[in-house]
Amino acid sequence: MVRATGKHTLGMVRELGDFALFTLRSFGDAPKSRRLGRRIVRSFFEQGVRCLPVVMIVGLFTGLVLGLQGYHVLNKFGSEGLLGTLVSLSLVREMGPVLAALMLVGQAGSALAAEIGIQRNSEQIAALEMMGVSSHGYLVAPRLIAALIVFPMQAAIFVAVGLWGGSLSGSLLLGLEPGVYWSAVERAVQSEDVRECFLKAATFGLLTTGLCAYYGFNADRSHTVTGARAVSAATTHAVVLSSIVVLAADYVITSFLVRI
Amino acid sequence: MSELHDAPLLEVSGLRKRFGDNVVLDGTSLSVKRGSLVTVLGRSGSGKSVFLKCLGGVITPDDGAIRFDGREQRADDRAARADFRRRSSFLFQGNALFDSLTALENVALPLEQTTDMKDREIRERSLEALSQLELEKHRDHYPSQLSGGMQKRLALARAIVTRPELVLFDEPTAGLDPLRRNAVFAMIAAYQRQFHFTALVVTHDVPEALAASDHVALLDNGRMCFEGTPQDFAASDNSVVRGFRDSASVLAETLAAIRRGEAASSDES
Numbered sequence: 299m300v301r302a303t304g305k306h307t308l309g310m311v312r313e314l315g316d317f318a319l320f321t322l323r324s325f326g327d328a329p330k331s332r333r334l335g336r337r338i339v340r341s342f343f344e345q346g347v348r349c350l351p352v353v354m355i356v357g358l359f360t361g362l363v364l365g366l367q368g369y370h371v372l373n374k375f376g377s378e379g380l381l382g383t384l385v386s387l388s389l390v391r392e393m394g395p396v397l398a399a400l401m402l403v404g405q406a407g408s409a410l411a412a413e414i415g416i417q418r419n420s421e422q423i424a425a426l427e428m429m430g431v432s433s434h435g436y437l438v439a440p441r442l443i444a445a446l447i448v449f450p451m452q453a454a455i456f457v458a459v460g461l462w463g464g465s466l467s468g469s470l471l472l473g474l475e476p477g478v479y480w481s482a483v484e485r486a487v488q489s490e491d492v493r494e495c496f497l498k499a500a501t502f503g504l505l506t507t508g509l510c511a512y513y514g515f516n517a518d519r520s521h522t523v524t525g526a527r528a529v530s531a532a533t534t535h536a537v538v539l540s541s542i543v544v545l546a547a548d549y550v551i552t553s554f555l556v557r558i
Numbered sequence: 559m560s561e562l563h564d565a566p567l568l569e570v571s572g573l574r575k576r577f578g579d580n581v582v583l584d585g586t587s588l589s590v591k592r593g594s595l596v597t598v599l600g601r602s603g604s605g606k607s608v609f610l611k612c613l614g615g616v617i618t619p620d621d622g623a624i625r626f627d628g629r630e631q632r633a634d635d636r637a638a639r640a641d642f643r644r645r646s647s648f649l650f651q652g653n654a655l656f657d658s659l660t661a662l663e664n665v666a667l668p669l670e671q672t673t674d675m676k677d678r679e680i681r682e683r684s685l686e687a688l689s690q691l692e693l694e695k696h697r698d699h700y701p702s703q704l705s706g707g708m709q710k711r712l713a714l715a716r717a718i719v720t721r722p723e724l725v726l727f728d729e730p731t732a733g734l735d736p737l738r739r740n741a742v743f744a745m746i747a748a749y750q751r752q753f754h755f756t757a758l759v760v761t762h763d764v765p766e767a768l769a770a771s772d773h774v775a776l777l778d779n780g781r782m783c784f785e786g787t788p789q790d791f792a793a794s795d796n797s798v799v800r801g802f803r804d805s806a807s808v809l810a811e812t813l814a815a816i817r818r819g820e821a822a823s824s825d826e827s
Contacts, residue, residue, distance in 0.1 A: 331671070332670060332671050333670055333671075413658075416657075417656075420652060420654060420657075421650045421651075421652055421654040422654050422655075422656055422657075424611075424616045424650070424654065425648070425650060425654035427615070427616065428614050428615070428616060428643065428647070428648040429643065429647075429667070429668045429671065429672060429720075430640060430643035430644055430668075430671075430672050431667075431668070431671040431672060436671065
């Protein structure tokens with residue numbers, strides 16, 4: 299029992315170190331990769347434009363539900379005027395970066411893990427290395443750099459649409475004065491909140507994109523499954539772990555930045 | 559000068575590689591002359607691909623020495639590895655084409671990433687390579703839109719676009735019918751002469767290899783049990799060579815014995 303726990307822990311520590319080296323090497327090899335800008339733009343399109351509809355839809359419904367629930371709770375205390383504060387702080391500090399990241403993991407992250415896994419299986423990565431091209435710099439670096447920009451951007455869009463959703467429920471459906479809602483939003487959100495939102499989103503982007511690329515890249519390491527099943531297992535593992543990491547990192551960052 | 563020209567381009571000595579308890583290469587040695595077409599024969603699972611991947615640096619050998627143009631290739635000598643990769647190409651068994659890139663983009667990739675050439679030069683050189691392999695009409699097609707033979711030619715176009723001195727071919731005819739096998743070997747031999755590169759091919763297709771190669775080696779139990787010209791191979795008394803070379807007649811004899819046995823049992827009944 300103790301031996302198994304120790305072995306498992308050592309394995310996790312080794313994998314963590316391996317992941318850190320993988321991410322560092324990807325950034326380190328980025329300058330060696332030529333025409334990097336073009337591939338960053340392509341990654342920007344894959345993570346940004348393609349995922350925009352799902353981020354907006356989830357943002358809208360999150361705002362609608364927050365507005366609905368928040369109004370009824372605050373109404374009990376005669377504080378409906380604070381609905382804008384509740385919706386905006388919930389979205390900016392927590393729900394915006396976390397839910398946008400989870401949506402991006404589900405769509406762009408899974409696609410990334412599967413794509414790199416297939417490239418590993420079909421020897422495309424070996425072919426790159428044989429050509430003298432760094433596969434880390436060519437395949438992973440543009441995705442990581444794009445994620446550092448796209449995740450905060452998507453979080454901002456999520457928050458903006460969510461605030462609008464909150465206003466739809468609060469004002470249009472439940473009769474709260476729109477001016478009251480939006481002035482509460484304006485008063486509540488400080489620049490530190492926006493900074494926290496972007497910091498979280500960028501961290502989630504780096505961690506989840508790195509993890510998805512890492513598991514896809516090492517899809518051939520599995521000792522239990524091979525071929526298409528190994529790619530499928532790597533993709534599932536990448537998405538599940540990335541989702542957990544988003545929530546765990548959110549807790550860690552919040553505990554460092556928490557204010558009264 | 560002639561001594562320099564006669565010196566082998568690639569020298570492998572005492573290469574060893576094992577995966578767990580499975581010893582795949584057990585002191586494999588080979589010498590490849592500049593400008594020649596050398597074929598390494600061997601049964602399926604004899605370690606031919608592992609041997610080639612060790613040479614290409616895709617797999618790190620446990621022991622042994624690999625010298626390219628007189629310079630030893632060690633895992634820790636990045637400059638030597640970079641020099642080898644710049645001057646060589648590898649044609650994978652499954653072609654390893656980038657399925658998200660068009661034929662033109664696939665061929666342009668090594669030039670884009672490893673040279674300082676301008677976009678226009680890269681495009682011209684890539685189109686030239688596609689044209690030499692009669693693929694210019696398919697430049698905007700993705701690999702999945704091409705036939706197996708076209709994919710093989712595209713992989714070869716990508717391999718030669720950097721004008722390498724050495725091209726390593728991993729089972730280029732695997733899974734092809736006899737006519738296509740002949741065509742692929744003819745293509746390798748023709749382009750090897752046209753572009754003056756040294757070719758090292760691993761395969762288990764004996765007749766095609768004997769017809770196209772300058773030099774043949776046979777890998778068995780992790781060692782080269784035969785090395786020589788195709789004529790030497792055809793005349794060799796080596797038991798492994800005989801088994802490999804005469805596999806068709808052995809099969810005919812076995813089938814004849816089975817038929818004789820069936821005839822005898824039907825007579826008895």
